[in-house]
Amino acid sequence: MDIKYPAKLPKVTQIWARYRLQLCLLLILPLTIILPRVGIINPYIDLILIYIGINIILTVSLNLVNGYMGEFSVGHAGFMALGAYTASLLSVWVIPDTLNPYLFPLTVTLGGAVAGVAGLAVAFPSFRTRGDYLAIVTLAFNMIVKSAIENIDAIGGPRGFMGMDKMTSLAWVYVWVCLTIFLARNFIFSNYGRGVLSLREDETAAGLVSVDTRQVKVLTFVFSAFLAGIAGALYAHILQYIYPKGFTIAKSTDMLVMVYLGGIGSLGGSIMGATVYTVVLEGLRSILQILGISQEWRQVFAPLMLILLMLYRPKGIMGMRELRFLIPKSERTAQKTKPPSDGENGDMHTLEVVS
C-alpha cells in the first residue's frame, strides 16, 4: 500500500519520509568502521558489540522455530558449530590467504548454507513428532554434531581448530545483523510466515485450510539453521579458535534464555534479549572478579535465569509484540487500529505495535 504525501512537500522530505530507516541504517555503517579505528569505541566495547550482534542473529534464528512456529529446539548450537567449522575450514584450508578478506562474505554464507542443509535433519523428524519429542530430537542432533567433530582428528578433534584470521569486524557484524533482520522480517510477514504462525496456533486446522505444513517446517528449520550457521561463522572469525565443547547444550541454553528474555515471536524482542543478556553476562564477569568468586558461577546464571523467566515472565519483554519499524509498511497501516481488548491483564497475545 502506498502512502500518499501532500504534493507540496519538497522532494527531499518525501524521500526522507519514505526511506528514513534505510538512510539511518546506511549512515551508521561508516561509524562502525571509523569509531573502532580512531579509538572512540575501545577494543573491549568493540568486542562486546560484536558479541551482541552475533547473539542477535542467533536469537532471531532460534526465535523462528521456538517463538514463531511454537516448536521447541534445544540444539541450535549444533547448527552454529557446523557454520563455524565450515567457514573456518574454508578460510584456513581452501581459500588463499590473500583472497580471504575479499571472500569473507562468501565464506560466511557457505557456513550458513551447510548449517541450512543440516536443518533438514531436524525438519524431517518434525513431520512426525512435536513438542517434547522434537525437543529430544534436537538435543540428540546437538550431541551428534559435537561428538562427530570430537572424533574427526583432521579438524583437531577435541583440541579444536585454529588458524583463522580475525576477519569478523564490527562493520561486518553490523551488515549481517541488518541482513538477518531484513530477511527474517520478510519471511515472517509473508505467506510462508503466516503459515508458520498457523502451525503454532493449530497444526491440524492449518492443514485443513490448505497450509502445506511440511513445506513450512522445512523452510523454517532450514532458514533458522542457516542463520545459526552465519552466526557460527562470524563467531569463529572473531575468536579465531573453535572447539567442540564450545557448542554444547550450554550454548543452546544461552540462546534459549535470550529468546525467552526478549520475547517469543518478536524480532524487536530478539534484539533486546540478545543485548540485555550479553551485557548482563559481561557485567557479571566484572562483579565476580571484584568479589573474587570463580567465573564458573556464570554457568549457573543462564539456566537459573531461564527458570525464573519461565515462572514470572514467560512471554519475555516483547512477547508476541513487534517494534513498529520492524513491521513492513503494507502491514503497518493495518496494525494501527487496536483490537477491542477484553480486559485480560497482561495478556498481550497480539501483534500489538509499540512505538
Place this chain on the structure above:
Amino acid sequence: MTLLKITHLTHHFSGLQAVNDFNLQLEKGELVAIIGPNGAGKTTIFNLITGVYRPTEGQIEFDGKQLVGVPTNQIISAGVARTFQNIRLFKELTVLDNIRIAQYSQAEYSPIEAVLHLPRFAQGEKTIRNRSMELLEIFNLQDQVEAISKNLPYGQQRRLEIARALATRPKLLLLDEPAAGMNPAEVEALIELIRMIRETFDLTILLIEHQMRVVMEIAERIKVVDFGQTIAEGLPKEIQNNPKVIEAYLGEEE
C-alpha cells in the same frame, strides 16, 4: 456430474467401529445432510474425507481423483473445505490473517521472492489481501479486519470460519454442525447465509447438523447414520416419518 463418491468407507478406532460401510454419492450442486445421534460417526466421515484419518477400508473419489492417502493440504487444495463443530480459528491471529492463511496454496510467489522482497511478492500479497477483503465484505466482517479472532462474538466467529473455508476456493464444502450453539434468530441468519454462499460460490455442500430446522429447510437429501451405519436415506419428508430414525433419536417405544 458426480463430484464426490464414497464407497464402502470403513474406519476402526482400535476395535471401535466408528464408520461402517458408508456409501455416498454427491452430485455437483447438491446439498446433502448427514444426521444422526451423538457419536454416530458423522465427524469421523469428515475427517476421513479430508485426510485427517486414513480409512481402514473404502474409496473416496473427488472430482475424478482418489483422495485416500493424499495429504490433507493437497485434498484441500483440490477443492474440499470444511468447518469444525467446535470452532477452530487461529485464535490469537487477526481476522485478516485467518483468511490470508487459508490462501496459502494460492500464493503467486516463491519463498525466495518473499524473503528478498522481489516485485512478484508485493503483487502476490496484494492479490491475497484484495481477495480477503472481498470475502470479509461478503460475510459482513469488513469492520473487524484487524480484530483478534478470539475476541469476536460467537456468531461472527462462525461466519469467519465459513469465510476462511471459502478462501481455499472449494468446490465441495463440508459444514460440521454450523448451527451448534446458536439461538433461533442466528439459525435463521445461518440458513440464509448457507443459501447465499451456495449460489455465490457455486458450491456443493455436505452438512452435518443436529438442528432439524436447518436440515429440513435446506437439505435436498438426508442420510441418517447411527453407530457408523447408514440406517435411512431419502428426502427430508420421508426421513421425518421414518420409524427407524425416530427410534435412533428418541429411543424405542415401550
